[in-house]
Amino acid sequence: MRRNPWAGFRYDFQRTLTRALALIIVVVVIIVALATAAEIPTNPVIPRMYSGVLFYSDGAYHFDFYAFNEYGTPLQGIDYSVVVTSRPGNATLATLGGRTAANGSVEFSVALSGGPFNAAVEAGPQGFGPFAPAYWTQGASRGNVSFGTLTPGEIVPILSPITAALNLPTGFSGELALQVYYPALDASCGSGCSVYYALVNVDQGVTPLAASSMVRLGSLSSSPQAYPLAIPPTNETNLLNVQVEIFSTSGSLIATDANSTASSFDPYVTPDTVGDGAFSTYFGYDMIFLIPLLAIVAAFSFYARDRLSGVLESTIVQPVTRLGLATSRFLGALIVLLAAVGAGTLLTDALILLRVGYTAAPSYMLSYYLGFAVFAFSFVGVVFLMSHLVRTVAPLFAVALGLYLFFSVFWNGLVTALEAPSQAYYVASRAGLQLQVQASFLNPIQYPSLFLAGLTNTTPGIGAQYGGDAASWEVTPIVLGLTALAWLLIPFLLLQWRILTRD
Amino acid sequence: MQHRGSSQPLLEISHLTKYFPGASRPAVTDLSLKVAAGEVLGFVGLNGAGKTTTIRVAAGLNRPSAGHVSVAGYDIVLDKVNASRHLGLVPEFPNFDPGVTALSLLRRFAGYRGLSGPSEKNRCSDLLRLVGLGEAGRVRFRAFSQGMKKRLALAVALLGEPEVLLLDEVLNGLDPQGIALVRRLMMEWREDGRAILLSSHLLNETQQVADRVAIVHEGRLVKVLSRSELANGRSGVLRVIIVDLDSRAVEYLETKGTVKRDGATVWITDPTAEAEEINSDLIRRGYHVRGLAFESTGLESLFLRLIGEPGQEPSGGDTGE
Numbered sequence: 001m002r003r004n005p006w007a008g009f010r011y012d013f014q015r016t017l018t019r020a021l022a023l024i025i026v027v028v029v030i031i032v033a034l035a036t037a038a039e040i041p042t043n044p045v046i047p048r049m050y051s052g053v054l055f056y057s058d059g060a061y062h063f064d065f066y067a068f069n070e071y072g073t074p075l076q077g078i079d080y081s082v083v084v085t086s087r088p089g090n091a092t093l094a095t096l097g098g099r100t101a102a103n104g105s106v107e108f109s110v111a112l113s114g115g116p117f118n119a120a121v122e123a124g125p126q127g128f129g130p131f132a133p134a135y136w137t138q139g140a141s142r143g144n145v146s147f148g149t150l151t152p153g154e155i156v157p158i159l160s161p162i163t164a165a166l167n168l169p170t171g172f173s174g175e176l177a178l179q180v181y182y183p184a185l186d187a188s189c190g191s192g193c194s195v196y197y198a199l200v201n202v203d204q205g206v207t208p209l210a211a212s213s214m215v216r217l218g219s220l221s222s223s224p225q226a227y228p229l230a231i232p233p234t235n236e237t238n239l240l241n242v243q244v245e246i247f248s249t250s251g252s253l254i255a256t257d258a259n260s261t262a263s264s265f266d267p268y269v270t271p272d273t274v275g276d277g278a279f280s281t282y283f284g285y286d287m288i289f290l291i292p293l294l295a296i297v298a299a300f301s302f303y304a305r306d307r308l309s310g311v312l313e314s315t316i317v318q319p320v321t322r323l324g325l326a327t328s329r330f331l332g333a334l335i336v337l338l339a340a341v342g343a344g345t346l347l348t349d350a351l352i353l354l355r356v357g358y359t360a361a362p363s364y365m366l367s368y369y370l371g372f373a374v375f376a377f378s379f380v381g382v383v384f385l386m387s388h389l390v391r392t393v394a395p396l397f398a399v400a401l402g403l404y405l406f407f408s409v410f411w412n413g414l415v416t417a418l419e420a421p422s423q424a425y426y427v428a429s430r431a432g433l434q435l436q437v438q439a440s441f442l443n444p445i446q447y448p449s450l451f452l453a454g455l456t457n458t459t460p461g462i463g464a465q466y467g468g469d470a471a472s473w474e475v476t477p478i479v480l481g482l483t484a485l486a487w488l489l490i491p492f493l494l495l496q497w498r499i500l501t502r503d
Numbered sequence: 504m505q506h507r508g509s510s511q512p513l514l515e516i517s518h519l520t521k522y523f524p525g526a527s528r529p530a531v532t533d534l535s536l537k538v539a540a541g542e543v544l545g546f547v548g549l550n551g552a553g554k555t556t557t558i559r560v561a562a563g564l565n566r567p568s569a570g571h572v573s574v575a576g577y578d579i580v581l582d583k584v585n586a587s588r589h590l591g592l593v594p595e596f597p598n599f600d601p602g603v604t605a606l607s608l609l610r611r612f613a614g615y616r617g618l619s620g621p622s623e624k625n626r627c628s629d630l631l632r633l634v635g636l637g638e639a640g641r642v643r644f645r646a647f648s649q650g651m652k653k654r655l656a657l658a659v660a661l662l663g664e665p666e667v668l669l670l671d672e673v674l675n676g677l678d679p680q681g682i683a684l685v686r687r688l689m690m691e692w693r694e695d696g697r698a699i700l701l702s703s704h705l706l707n708e709t710q711q712v713a714d715r716v717a718i719v720h721e722g723r724l725v726k727v728l729s730r731s732e733l734a735n736g737r738s739g740v741l742r743v744i745i746v747d748l749d750s751r752a753v754e755y756l757e758t759k760g761t762v763k764r765d766g767a768t769v770w771i772t773d774p775t776a777e778a779e780e781i782n783s784d785l786i787r788r789g790y791h792v793r794g795l796a797f798e799s800t801g802l803e804s805l806f807l808r809l810i811g812e813p814g815q816e817p818s819g820g821d822t823g824e
Contacts, residue, residue: 005584011614310598314659317562318615319587503565 008320009328016332021301025294026340029287033344034351036286052080052121052143052158053184053255056150063108063158064183067100067123074104080123082108087118087146105183116148121158155188155254178217181224182246188254192219193246195227200243202258209256211247220246279360283348284368287341288375288445289408295337295376296400299383303329304396307387323499330384330492337376338369345369363455371448374487378444379404381491388498407445415439433463437473441483454480512537512573513589513698514561514667519570521556521722529568530556532722538698540666543689544727545713546702547806553722554702555595558671561700562592574667588616591660595672595702597652601645605636605655608644609662616663630658635684649676657685668692668699674708686712710802720810728805741771741778744794745785752790756781767793 096108196214217227243258306312440446453460575589634654
């Protein structure tokens, strides 16, 4: 009587999945996920954003400041100090100081008579004193302002009067948006101001623009306030900054700022939320180095070691085919790796949510997951195949680890060497970068970033400076799908061919 | 299981040829054999004659370059799974995962045979006891002696109660107790109707248990000796030790073959009577027989003649029928 011909295959597959090593691999990935997620700062120190204005109201001069981080989170505990001196004479009239509250703001008030005056403002985290680290320069942490007798409602900018920060908008919801914070909202806007933006180049300084030459974002009724953006693609590569202006209800310009770079609003820049950044910086980066090593270990332990030592023959004699045996172990190794990475991905994302309040975008996680799958498949396939081409362990590991080092460490060096004759690499021409993108298809470790560009139809990371959608870099779904499939199938098909044609 | 004497061969090797890359000649050339149910086929040859290659191909470990192997009617290449269900192999050098205990190894392989649960555990324990490893179930394979490895391989081969057993130098490395065990098991398997291909260097042992003996030389089947040919070719020396040996006893013994005497020991070359008969005659005649042993040289001389000792031409091929 003929029995189920797949019984032996199924049993071997199940046995592969229940090996102790399978559990160890999952645990290793989870430990790495925990370790990397623990490094994600809940409230990053850099870059700090500072914003401040001076206005007169109720018989006093008011210094209003706001500090926040790159996530848009208000920073509590930032020390601000203001020294008001007479001008001329330089006599100290008032020394004001305080620390931002939980909402990131602090306000000093002082009654002054006469004028003119000078106010020297310094801001920075507590404890650094005069030895402020260099990264403070990323936000304007010092400012000087000269002022005479102000009238009620008159606003004097100190530091950046409007907060419209770098990379800020996409950090909160994954949607393209601009967050505007204006410290003197109550003093100057009253029932509401209008916010406008334009793409500009501030290399030569910020020049106020007329409202008619800008795009209206909406009214400013609270602070901070976020505005959705839909900036169309532009070929004006010199327009790198977003200039924001606030107009009063009467139409007069009351504040302008151009601290934000326009590149954040390029629709073809890969979405990069706080969660995305944490995911790719920590978990993604570590996994790109770890997964190929785990794939090599899994493939060796599940199949190659038995094959090279001859132990596999005792199993081949059982009611299972040699091809079935190799396939069950191959699939087993892949499922273990994908399960481990899946668990690590979800765990990391949960930890990111706990620490910074936002998860990575699904497209981000899916891209990394598919990319991990490609190089897990390819490295498992290479080790399986090598076990049929060599007789001892040493050459197998030499090839597997050699490929790992080549793809992960020496790849950029090779690309540089290949492009050096045409100087494409050094001048970073569009054509040169295009070549680099195309070469990425030959490196399985590049697939997370390729999938990211392909799935979100955005500029591949290599070509960020030129922008454009994924298709313009020839990262199309068809090319991506076919090359990924090639990485998945070629080592496995070669293995099958070898098993079917040789002992 | 088929009954003893069934004409349908359980193991059929047809025109098997096996090339290995880089070798100057095929390891096996056009070799055909049949082993019927309830039959032990001895498989003898010099080192490198092709015995192990033939067994490896029959077990599905190597692919035939040409020819076919059928196990219980299933082709070992085209229908490997079903063929292997009816097959058990004891390799010359058993090689299992060194870090795993005997019982775990056995249970691991039991899964491929569809065994699970309490029946699997009981079967594995029973098999370990059967092969004399009842106390070694928790010992790791790496700690096993060669003889213990053979015994474990025997247990693994028996897991699926196969109808065909391929035994490659199964007696090598076994102690006398182990040899006796295997000999007894082979008798039982034969009674159970299993087909056994027994590859061995030990010609006398082979002759004792085999129904037929296939002689292979340089990859080719030289001759398959039938039971009657084995019986006709039976030759050797009977050694008799008689406490009160005298000329009358020697005269009697000379009627049974060529006699050589040394003290109380007499050697009878190619005796015409069975040892038991001679023993009975001597006792009836009032002699005290202290020792009686037959040392066969029949298969060995036949073998050497067939493969062609230096200066001799080997005999022609055989179809193995």
